[in-house]
Amino acid sequence: MKKITLIVAAGTGIRMGSSVPKQFLPVNGLPVLMHTIRIFHFYDPSMEIRLVLQESEIANWEKLCAEHQFDINISVYKGGDTRFQSVKNGLSGIPDQWLVAVHDGVRPLVSRETIRRCFENAEQLGAVIPVTGVKESVRLINGEDSVAADRSLYRLVQTPGVFHSGILKEAYNLEYNESFTDDATVIEAAGYKIFLTEGNEENIKITSPVDLLIAEALLK
């Protein structure tokens, strides 16, 4: 099946205490988002890569591309008010029977092996997300109290989710619902089953200044 990657980077970065959205912050001299795009490009240089950005950030992105002489060929799509709307916008015109990877722009540490596992498993299974186990003990909040939960039963979700394009487009044609917190919940709402595969431990989502330091160390 033909492959395409949709990199979602339409967040506003408010949590970083920075006026620069976190996907544009430099890590070892290069904006986070460029690290992310490079991994998918070098995984398969023939694969189309789409990038979803807030409209207000497109000029800034183009300036950064010029500054860094970043010449990987990508197509830019305008984001929406929610991640749901941003993914939906980026799916425009993708034919059925393709495989679509949907990846967070702020996950520059995904491994090639994770990408490969997701694509390969999704070809057979339709809808696959990468996950990792939980290393810490887990507590479940129950009103004012909390109880111990069995950490072996939980998985933390990373990206890229990889999906048959027909399934993904059908799911993103549903009416938006607040329970749609990631691709998996959207696809399940459309009646499809989600399969899990192993992610990679380093594949963190950069949402804080601490994460940025971690990414700097791991990208070296």
Place this chain on the structure above:
Amino acid sequence: MKKITLIVAAGTGIRMGSSVPKQFLPVNGLPVLMHTIRIFHFYDPSMEIRLVLQESEIANWEKLCAEHQFDINISVYKGGDTRFQSVKNGLSGIPDQWLVAVHDGVRPLVSRETIRRCFENAEQLGAVIPVTGVKESVRLINGEDSVAADRSLYRLVQTPGVFHSGILKEAYNLEYNESFTDDATVIEAAGYKIFLTEGNEENIKITSPVDLLIAEALLK
């Protein structure tokens, strides 16, 4: 109330793919465990610090102390086959009405603020553990399937747990049970309530080579 800290470092480090237990691996030139001890010592230099080690590692520890001219005064206790037994050994002879912090030797990035919050809250509440929220989407495994879980209801447990010594000693006098995965589960089995307080994001548990790189970056 008088304070004491019990640092548990009786693990064997098999998961690191290294013959050196992970608490002894160097981070920025100093073994992980020495970083951890320093934080508690400088939080309150008058506080007794006990260190629980496998008996087979005590000579190695003494050699490392000599090498690094590590002169913080601690008392060493012998670990057991389980974390439960190791904590129990380290509690020997602590009077009632003290506050005991139980901390993982492989968490060298706990902040002073976390330590302070845990001690202060535990004085009032009896049994306090530091936790953080979950940044990723969460899946709950259900046989062959998995379902989305509401991540806002989960917390990941760090250390130090801080406890009234009477409560902690009573709990660790229970017969060992496989459900005792951390201090909280032991204390709840003894009928006491666990209270949660905020940990700090950096306070990771070093269990893999990736964690070691992260710790190196964050300790700089």
